[in-house]
Amino acid sequence: MVNVRRERYREETKTEAKRIALEQLAEQGIAGISVNAIAKRMGVTGPALYRYFAGRDDLLNELIRDAWHDLADTVEATVTASEGASPPDRVRAFAEGFRSWAVTQPHRYLLLFGTPLPGYHAPQDTVLAAHRTMSALLVVLPREGFATAGQSTLDAQLAGWAGARGEGDVPPAVLLTAVRAFTRLHGVLSLEVSGQFGPMGIDPALLYRAEVESLILGDSGVRGSTRLSGPG
Template sequence: MAGAAQTPRARYREQTRAEIKSAALQQLAEGGVQAVALTRIAKEMGLSGPALYRYFAGRDDLLSALIRDTYGDVARAMARAAAGAPPGSARAALHVLAGTYRDWAVAEPHRYLLIQGTPVPGYAAPPDTLLRARAALGPFLRVFAGAEPTEAVRPVVAEMDAWAGGDDTVGDWLTEYTGTAAPAAGAGAALAGTVLAWSQLHGTVSLEVSGLYGGMGHRASTLLTAQMDTLADAFRLS
């Protein structure tokens, strides 16, 4: 059954929250997370400071909203990419997912660095951030679910098996994206491939969006393709 229609007051509240977040994203793009200032946002919007605090309890509350939105956008982009990946080839799907992740980060560098950059001093992310981050990486679990790890990555697989066996939330994550749960065979491989893919993506993409590849004579996309092929070989993806 469809939810009840919002009252005018509720619609106004949601609209104002959206405008505040939009202003904060502009500040984020201009000067990074340290540039996000509620007092400046209030002034730009013609609100008093106390009025703005009716919509967000403070800067950390606003940052949490931006982080939730960002992870949601990444997760949706990755889900669309997974749905459109060539069927029958885990290796091709890996390249599609990696390319999508990089494309999103390059297009939204300030938002990427908000979730993957230098931690904000004194800020503690809300507990649901972990679930949102796992949703963004979930499609990689499917890619590696049927992998055959080589000896080079078996130590990682063993540690991931132990992790899955000792954390029920990890088992739930596996079940959601692969249909299996720890300690089922292949759980460690799916997790190991996903974590290794994320670590390589994070390293390459973070360096690119931070401008640290300038003058090095290569394209980040070329480097990422080589990294994903090497990872696919380590897990014998076809």
């Protein structure tokens, strides 16, 4: 029973520390996260909090890991809810889930996709957590309508990347489509969450949806594919 209480207290302490760290992130960016400042707000000493986090990088690892899994949970839920819909509608569902998560918590989006913190290197398990979002995109992409992949260097790189993450059965042409689609959606979202469209007088939601439609209609220039919606 003592061990159970101790573990509960440990988890509650870590949860509170991460909550404050996210507030720091929202207010000051990633450089503003300070373990000592968090400890002060919690009414404990810095060394006491280091019993739960080895240092700021350890805390960042947890924040990044949590964010990747939260993002993946969101897009996976939208993809699951779209089962039975047409491929274009499933692509739209993924895209809307992706954007919804980003715009409701832009500080966490920028934690994942913003300027890297100098000297920080994410551990391998956060990289694997990140792949869950790409896997959700691969689920909604049709397998038909793509030309047979060649044996280019890029094909081999895509196959190696996917194979290492359990996606070895996905054709390289589909992998390329997914990577390029993700890149384009991320590009619009990154500009939106950093406030770049405000001075232009452009509604970023409309621009984002226009980008989604252009992907579905197939102007992404992917080899052998005319559209993300599949043949027809």
